[in-house]
Amino acid sequence: MKGDIILSKERRHKSLIIVMSILLVFAFNLTAFAQTNCEEPIKGNPPPGEGNPIGTLNPFEVSSQMVPVSPDLVISGISPKAIAYYITWVDSITSTWDGFNWRGWKVSGGPGGTVSLSNSYTVSNGYSANITVADSGISAGVGFNVTYSTTMQASYSHVVNSGRYGWIGYDDWYHCKNYTCHTTFYDPWGIPQGTSYGNGYAKQWYMFGYQYGESSSYNIQPPDPH
Amino acid sequence: MRKKRELIIATLLLTILILQSGCSKKYEPDTALNNSKKEFFTQWESYAGYSLDEESGDIQVPFLDFNQEYNDFCGIIKSVELLPVNDLIRIRSFNILQGGENQDYKIRTLSIQFDKLKPGKVNINGLRLVFQDNSTKSWYIGNWLIDIRNDCEEKNLELGLREIQLSELYRYKFTLKNVSDQDAVVKGLVFDSLKDVDFTKFKISDTYDNMNAEMHDISDYTLQPDEEKVFDYYVEKPEKLNEETRFWYIKPFLKYTQNNKERLFPLDSTIYSGIFTDEDIKYIIDNDRLYE
Numbered sequence: 001m002k003g004d005i006i007l008s009k010e011r012r013h014k015s016l017i018i019v020m021s022i023l024l025v026f027a028f029n030l031t032a033f034a035q036t037n038c039e040e041p042i043k044g045n046p047p048p049g050e051g052n053p054i055g056t057l058n059p060f061e062v063s064s065q066m067v068p069v070s071p072d073l074v075i076s077g078i079s080p081k082a083i084a085y086y087i088t089w090v091d092s093i094t095s096t097w098d099g100f101n102w103r104g105w106k107v108s109g110g111p112g113g114t115v116s117l118s119n120s121y122t123v124s125n126g127y128s129a130n131i132t133v134a135d136s137g138i139s140a141g142v143g144f145n146v147t148y149s150t151t152m153q154a155s156y157s158h159v160v161n162s163g164r165y166g167w168i169g170y171d172d173w174y175h176c177k178n179y180t181c182h183t184t185f186y187d188p189w190g191i192p193q194g195t196s197y198g199n200g201y202a203k204q205w206y207m208f209g210y211q212y213g214e215s216s217s218y219n220i221q222p223p224d225p226h
Numbered sequence: 227m228r229k230k231r232e233l234i235i236a237t238l239l240l241t242i243l244i245l246q247s248g249c250s251k252k253y254e255p256d257t258a259l260n261n262s263k264k265e266f267f268t269q270w271e272s273y274a275g276y277s278l279d280e281e282s283g284d285i286q287v288p289f290l291d292f293n294q295e296y297n298d299f300c301g302i303i304k305s306v307e308l309l310p311v312n313d314l315i316r317i318r319s320f321n322i323l324q325g326g327e328n329q330d331y332k333i334r335t336l337s338i339q340f341d342k343l344k345p346g347k348v349n350i351n352g353l354r355l356v357f358q359d360n361s362t363k364s365w366y367i368g369n370w371l372i373d374i375r376n377d378c379e380e381k382n383l384e385l386g387l388r389e390i391q392l393s394e395l396y397r398y399k400f401t402l403k404n405v406s407d408q409d410a411v412v413k414g415l416v417f418d419s420l421k422d423v424d425f426t427k428f429k430i431s432d433t434y435d436n437m438n439a440e441m442h443d444i445s446d447y448t449l450q451p452d453e454e455k456v457f458d459y460y461v462e463k464p465e466k467l468n469e470e471t472r473f474w475y476i477k478p479f480l481k482y483t484q485n486n487k488e489r490l491f492p493l494d495s496t497i498y499s500g501i502f503t504d505e506d507i508k509y510i511i512d513n514d515r516l517y518e
């Protein structure tokens with residue numbers, strides 16, 4: 001009788017583990033955690049050519065790396081203690097294109113005279129995914145460091161027609177790649193606990209473009225170029 | 227056995243030597259500086275076409291300033307001259323724009339405004355700075371062909387939004403409106419003396435950023451009264467151009483006809499300048515020359 005109770009408890013325990021495992025696997029496969037560090041570029045009429053792409057990786061720097069699960073990472077409501085780390089791989093590049101982000105009209109001057117822009121600003125690569133991903137895996141898959149940023153220098157002045165107000169604004173141009181990817185989650189012993197499949201895009205800064213427009217008043221901006 | 231060991235050691239040493247010489251050396255400012263030079267001016271290939279009636283002209287020359295303090299160099303400049311001295315233009319004013327900096331140098335831009343005195347062409351290739359103690363120092367700044375015309379017809383066309391700076395020379399882009407009451411047949415860009423720069427293709431569209439606009443060989447386009455279009459001209463072999471020259475400045479004329487009469491319209495300037503990567507900095511330092 002006592003043995004039957006112990007057996008029954010063991011069975012219940014095993015069943016619970018099986019159910020929990022199934023839930024865990026399904027949770028990872030079905031739950032999408034959007035992840036992004038940037039604004040999505042807009043497809044536009046790009047300056048052609050390679051430009052000066054930043055953060056390009058050489059073959060020795062390309063590898064998918066383990067990312068330890070931080071204590072504050074919530075994965076589908078399951079304790080992160082069950083998961084020690086995860087690795088992301090890019091499975092395919094589905095398209096490549098060039099896009100831009102317009103930063104807006106930045107300076108104005110007038111009437112007449114000159115308008116000047118003395119600027120030191122940060123330009124960055126970036127990425128987005130609809131699942132939890134490791135930066136290094138995305139970088140390895142697309143061939144550039146998706147978290148790389150650097151400072152650009154620019155100073156410029158422009159003659160404004162008499163009686164008019166001049167405005168200078170600028171675009172950042174990016175080489176973009178859409179990709180499909182997967183992230184596998186591992187427990188502390190390196191045993192896979194689940195895999196998420198998703199997709200996203202990565203953008204690599206390659207050029208800036210300054211635009212100029214004039215208006216009849218200091219508080220009227222020219223129309224946005226895009 | 228001993229010979230074999232020596233051979234291995236020799237091979238290893240040779241390999242290390244070859245690897246060392248083959249590795250690209252990262253730019254270090256100290257090794258590039260010589261003769262205590264602390265200012266390095268950029269070299270340009272430029273064409274600046276002006277109508278005599280236009281607002282003041284300007285030349286902008288970025289430079290690297292390795293001086294510790296602003297007043298070691300910039301703060302003591304009393305006046306500026308463009309070389310060779312000529313009677314077509316007269317300096318009106320100058321100012322220095324602050325750019326970015328790192329621990330060794332600052333990137334600044336010397337902006338020079340000038341008045342146009344009469345029509346003609348002059349090839350500016352140098353810059354003389356006069357300091358507060360009346361000492362002078364001169365640099366080459368590349369080739370700046372300034373072309374002043376008095377036969378432009380400006381009132382029939384109007385410029386709208388335009389691209390004024392790109393990090394590399396690829397295209398020249400502007401919005402143009404016909405504000406006359408007659409058709410204007412746009413023929414193309416006019417400029418000269420820019421080595422190998424040839425705009426051979428263009429796009430025309432209704433909106434500034436029409437990604438579906440098709441690229442064509444350059445041909446005439448008739449702009450009707452009140453019609454506004456975005457013209458986007460592209461150069462031939464941009465990679466080769468940008469490899470050989472880092473700093474371009476183009477201010478062309480637009481050739482157009484009305485009633486079969488050929489006319490010129492002065493367009494805006496577009497600067498194509500490097501983004502001051504380590505390579506750009508090395509290029510600037512290697513190409514800096516004092517004016518003799």
